[in-house]
Amino acid sequence: MKQANGHQVVQLLEQFSPKSLAMEGDPIGLQTGALNQKVSKVMTTLDVTNEVVEEAIEKGANFIIAHHPLIFRPLKSINLETNAGQIIEKCIKNDITVYAAHTNLDVARGGVNDMLAKALGLKDTKVLVQTYEDTYKKLIAFVPESHASEVREAITAAGAGDIGDYSACTFTTTGTGRFLPGDQAEPFIGEKGKVEEVNEVKVESIYLASLEKQVLKALKSSHPYEEPAYDLFEESIPGDSYGLGRIGKLNEQTTLGEFSEYVKKQLNVPALRVTGNPDKKIKKAAVLGGMGSKYYQTAKFAGADVYITGDVDFHTAQDAEAAGISIIDPGHHVEEIMKSGLACELRLRAEADGLNIEFLPSEQSTEPFRFI
Incomplete structure (x- = not known):
């Protein structure tokens, strides 16, 4: 097995989640650190918090791949009295490189939305919102x-x-x-x-x-x-379609109430919000990780009986209900499914390339909400 560096870690990620799939303006890629340093342990996480960085230090990981960018908006300064400044300082002092794979990992085949669709048992899935066609x-x-x-x-x-x-x-x-x-x-x-x-x-x-x-x-x-x-x-031959969200069939028809309980269990959340009659028959579902409320009409027109996504606001929920599509909101944090899914995918690719890298999903929960 060969020793790897940060460039090779990124190459593994680019094999199935290239930067070209990211939405315009998405601040993906290198956030802090250097790619030329040796890497033996990589930690995958939804967010980069002080607790996650401490976990990486404790476990000897000097490379973090995060779904949510640490630096999402341009910084005018790095103030060490702020939370962001303290995280950046801690990463630099401990030689930890932080790399972000955001909407490119959402869009990628086998990425966040495919992981969610698989967890929910959706069959014959298709892209919900096309963002890119590979000609x-x-x-x-x-x-x-x-x-x-x-x-x-x-x-x-x-x-x-x-x-x-x-x-x-x-x-x-x-x-x-x-x-x-x-x-x-x-x-x-x-x-x-x-x-x-x-x-x-x-x-x-x-x-x-x-x-x-x-x-x-x-x-x-x-x-x-x-x-x-x-x-x-x-060529004029249609190519592969990539995009946000997935839509597919359920294994068997069920009710909205039963399916909601199933979503709660499969995505490991203590509670979720639901719109619509619990007795409504459900045959087809759409899912989009993160904040996808603006695509409820797309899900409706694609034939979905129910749409699973996070951060749905009051008026959007009302509009969706009036349009005849039910909403299940399990929260934004269900994207943490990428931690183990990404670690597993990269582990297999590293082994195939003969690279000696250990991939560790973070055990820290970055969910800011508590349900009481």
């Missing part, structure tokens, strides 16, 4: 016949050629490649100053735009030429 592109590469198989294997291993339930999809045609190596060239085939003709194949494959960097890297590393020739084209 398809086509790669056409010109390769000498002797290296065609090697290039095909490399680009498909990087993700090219995945179409529905099929993978490694490519198309090949043969032809003749011609080129003139210049004085400074180091040609794999041919001589400087002499036009060369080579039997080549044209390898075609499609890929999701988000994979372009790794697909091109695979092409260039497997291609024998000093300057590989290739073309990239936009």
Whole structure:
């Protein structure tokens, strides 16, 4: 197992929750510290509080991944008499790096909203509020016949050629490649100053735009030429949809009252708020972690009988009830499901990459409310 640094921790996170998925203006990424320091233990948390930092110190974790950014609004100064200033000071003095994965982790497949949907047993889930579509592109590469198989294997291993339930999809045609190596060239085939003709194949494959960097890297590393020739084209084929919230079917029809009790148990909350008739039949539910009250109409139009989200205000609850969709508000803090879910996901990815990192979900509750 290899020793890791902060950059490698971020790379693991970026594999399934890239920054590109975040909502515009969301202050994700590095909050305090440095990414070049060695990391052996990473703590995952919903919020960064004094108690969470103390826990990290006690357990020897020098890297914290938080869902809610420690620095959400720009700071004009770091006042050590304020709570935020004291947390930042404690992190710096103890060499603890803090990194935030907020709306990118909400949107990501396998992220917060998928974790919540899974906990609630929703089936055949779809994105509730689309924020991003990963479009398809086509790669056409010109390769000498002797290296065609090697290039095909490399680009498909990087993700090219995945179409529905099929993978490694490519198309090949043969032809003749011609080129003139210049004085400074180091040609794999041919001589400087002499036009060369080579039997080549044209390898075609499609890929999701988000994979372009790794697909091109695979092409260039497997291609024998000093300057590989290739073309990239936009495709009109719909790509993968990403966004906030999930909507899906319940395992079986139930009532609003029974489902509310189920939500309470599954999300481990002492109480929740509900609108609507407890005897109302529920077949389909939508869930959006955090504060998602403004999307109740989206949930209604998508066919949801009930919408689970936090921080619902009085008038929105009234409007939703009048619109015929019930609301279950278990609070904002149910997003803490990400602590264990993210730690588990990163642990598996670190093991696959041979990195010696321990991932620890914080045991501290950052729920500010008490129910009496």
